[in-house]
Every structure is written in C-alpha cells, then in structure tokens.
Amino acid sequence: MSGFDLRKQAPNAAVWLILLSMPLWIDAVGGYTQLGTQVVVMGLAAMSLNFLLGYTGVLSFGHAAYFGLGAYGVGMTIRYLVPSTGLGLLVGTGVGALAAAIIGPMIVRLRGVYFAMVTIAFAQVFYFIAFRWNSVTGGDDGLTNWTREPINFGFATLHIEKDPVTFYYFVLAIFAVAVALMALLLQSPFGRTLIAIRENERRTRFLGINVNFHIWMSWVISCTFMALSGSLYALLNNFVDPRTLYWTQSGVFVIMCVLGGMRSFWGPLVGAAIYVVLQDYLSSATPNWMSFIGLVFVVAVLFFPRGVLGIFRRKSTE
C-alpha cells in the first residue's frame, strides 16, 4: 500500500469514469437512464453477494430473499409509516440485516452444496410471506400506491422523484459509499481472514480463528448490502413484487458474479451490466427470453468459468 500505483488504480479510475459519465452517453448508445440506474443497483447486489461468494468462498444461493426484504422494507415504510425515502432505506436495509443475523447461526455450520440448498430453501419463506399476505404486501400483484419521496437536507431538497438523472446520481452516491465500505473491509485484517477461510478453512481454524463466526459476519455484511441494493431497486421502480424474492432471482445474482468474474472486485458489476442489458434486450426481442438466459448460464459455465474479466486477466499474464 505504499504510494500511488498507477497500474492498480487504472481499473478503478476507468470504472468511476464510466459510471459518473453514464447519463451523458447512455441515450446515444441506445439505452436510457433508468437502465443505467438498474445496472448500478444490480451491480451493487452482485458485489454484495460476491463478498460472501467470491471472497469468503461460501456458496450462497438464497440472496434474493435479502434483496426482496430490502425492497419490501422501503416500500412498506413509505406506504404505511412515513413518506420518507431516507427512513425507508434505513428500514429496508435494517430488516434485511436482522433477518440475516437471525438465520445465520442456523446455516454457518453447513458447507458446500448443502449450504446452497439450505439458503435457497430459507429464501422461499419470505417469498411465500410476500405472496400470501395479500392485505399488507399486495400479494402476487405487488406493493403499489407509493413512490420515492424527495429528500430534504434542511438547506436543500434533492428531487429524486422526478428527474431520472438526479435519481441516478443519488443511487451512484450510495453505491460509492457501499462499495468503498466493502473494499475497506476486504483490505482490513478481517477481510484477509475471510480470504484465508476461502483458501484453506482447516488451516485457518488451526490458527485459532473462529471460522463459523467469521462466516456469520461475512454473511450478515453481504446480506445487509444486498438489502440496501434491494431498497434502491424498489425506489427505482416505485414498485415491489414477490418475484424479487423468488428462488430463480437468487440464481440470477450468482450468474452475474460468474459472468463478470468472481475473483476480481469489479467483476460482479461487469457481470450485472452484461446481464441487465442482455435481459432488457432479449425480453423485448423474443418471448423465449428465458431460454436465452438459460443458454447464457450454460455457455458461461462451460466456456467462460472465469468470467469476462477472467479472460482479460489470463490474456494479460500470458
């Protein structure tokens, strides 16, 4: 960490340059600002999952639950409690974190595919609550009749409710803070311990480290950021429906990580961008978009297991 290494900072600078300038050029390349916002939100979700998946090496397949909890948290707060975007974000994120903290102790003892199966099964509980509790959640039709509210800082008001570009930068600011926090955590001794667990759990245990506690911490952190991104997703659409909680959505987050590359910090963001743009295009181009998405899974697994960034990395070392 001594001095400023240009080679190391170049990817970071490129990512931020692209994200900050996105509203300027996205219309020109055939997109629209909301699509850009969706990329940032899904990117945050995928990066949150990667905290656990890529850096701790724990196979979680149920992250849609915490994404959805965040989304319902913000929607229900604004609709039933206080029309405040800020409070909604806090509640949404808090609810996700709380659920993760409670479920965590039941699953941290499990490993591998068994962990994946239990997490995805647990996620279904929240799906059924959202689906069945009609009177409160709106059931299958989703939670409607609420919109994101302008944010009043006292000295100025941020009108995120009207202008999509303002909302984009609002989301990007939150993304920046969340991503910076995750990067700091990963560079701390705690983050190094997580990587040690990924590389060799038994050896880490012999060093006297409480592995299960570290996995629980990583799980809660990951799910908390996931809930935050879910809250932002609900604000983006002014709408939540149970499909954000469905088990297939959990798989989508994992494929985003793999598409971009799980071993690099920005990989999941790249994967999310590819997935979001592809889905946006396919769902308007063909009724069989689900088959194509399935094909993306199969092709990614068989031919690009290291993801897009993995290919570049391999080329640059050759």
Place this chain on the structure above:
Amino acid sequence: MTQLILFNIANGLIIGAFYALMAIGLSLIMSLSDVINFAHGGFLAIGAYIAYTLSPYIGFWGGLLVAPVLTAVLGIIVEKFLISRVYGRDPLYSLLLTFGLAFIFEDGTRMIWGAQSVPYSVPNWLMTPLSNEYFFITGYRLLMIALVALAVGGLFWMMNKTRLGLRIRAGTLDLETVSVLGVNVRVLRNLNFGIGIYLAGLAGVLAAGQLGLQPTIGASLIMPSFVAIIIGGLGSLLGTLLGGLLIGVASGITSVFLPSGTEAVMYVMMALVLLVRPQGLLGEEGRF
C-alpha cells in the same frame, strides 16, 4: 371437521409422496455427484408432457410405463454431454449449469405444449370415489400411493441387494476408492443420474393426473423437495421419504387452520430441524 382434516391429511400424503419421489432422486444425485439438480423440476414436467403426448396412442397405462423411461434417457443424455463436464470443478458451476437448464426446460415445455394448463385424462373408473363418506379416496389416489411405495421399495431393494446399488452407496462415501477398485465412476454417476430422473418422470406422470399439467408444475415442487431432504437428512433415503411425507401432511393440516401458512409451515419445520438436529432426522452426523 374430522372429515375435513382427514381430507387434508389424505391430500397432504399425496403431495408429500410427490415431494418424496422428487427429493429421493435429488438426494441420490446430490450424494454421488455433489450436484444440486435445479433442472429436476424441468425433468418432472417433461415426463408429464411426454405421457400427455403419448397417451392418445398407447393409453394411460402405456404412458405411465413409457414416459418415465424416456425421461430417464433424456436425463442420461443431459448428464453425459453437459453435467459430467463440470464434475471436479467448484460445485458452484454445476449448480449454475442445472439452473440454466431449468430455465431452458421450463421455457421449452411452454414453447412446445403452450403456457395454458392442459387436462391429462385418467381412466374414469379410477377417478370415482370408493366410498360416499370418504369422497376423497379415489382409485387413482390409491394407485399413486401404491406406485410410489413400489418405486421407493424397488429403489431400496436395488440399493441394498444389487451390485449397482452397492457401488452407488460406496461411491457416496468414498468415490475415489470405488474408482481405484475398478468401477467406472463415469458410468456409475451416469446411471445414478438416470435413476434419479426416472423417479422425477414418474412423479411427473402421477402429478399430471392429480394436479393438472402446466409448464411450472416442476418449479413449484422443487423447493419443498429441498426441504424434505434437509428435514430427513441428506444421504438417508428413508429420511428423505419421511421428510417428504411429513411436510406434505403438515401443509395439509395447516391449510385447514391457517390457509395462508400452508407453504410457510414446512420452512418453519426446516428451521426447527436445523436448530435441533442439523444433520436431519435420519442423517448421519458430520457428513456436512
């Protein structure tokens, strides 16, 4: 009231039998190949649709006999050309592969047979209630229970009495040693996958007659099957059978008293099992 509860218990047993058939197949594949087959529900749907397509020509009984076998053949082909390629890699990849296949299967069945629910005809004499008081007991339901019992019994016999079953059981404990002893592990995993898919196909045909047939039929059965495995204990086929029946009956009873909790109850049971007995009711300790 008693009759209502009995009715729902009977319903629960039937649904539980489907969960169990599916979960046993999933569990077989998971134990030997370390793969969660998310496409299992897709195979179930394909089995049901094959029976639906063939039954005008070969009749209900012919479909019941042939469709699961054809589904198993499809499963063997998919395992050989796709899934076997990711063995030995991080389990993440096999999960994503079967996830993608699940999407393709669901969309494919929708494309071929349409998104609407289609009626699957069962012989009339099977659908008439056997008694007026217990109107919910039809010949078809007894047939389903009998066939599920037969399939599970046959599987247990195979696992315990035949060389193939012995090798599969040995393989779940230590695949490397089995391989060193001269067993072709590729073929073993391939056949094992086929057996699991056969059970899914059978469940599909039976479910089509009971629940009706639509492309999402498999997707709605797969999560409860995971719960059945977790409750029963991974690696224990008897436990998985028990788990499936247990959650089926529990949902049935819950639907009488708290209809909105019909699905949630099985996840609550799963949480309790994980808290009290993480390895599952009949699972061995320390395997996972």
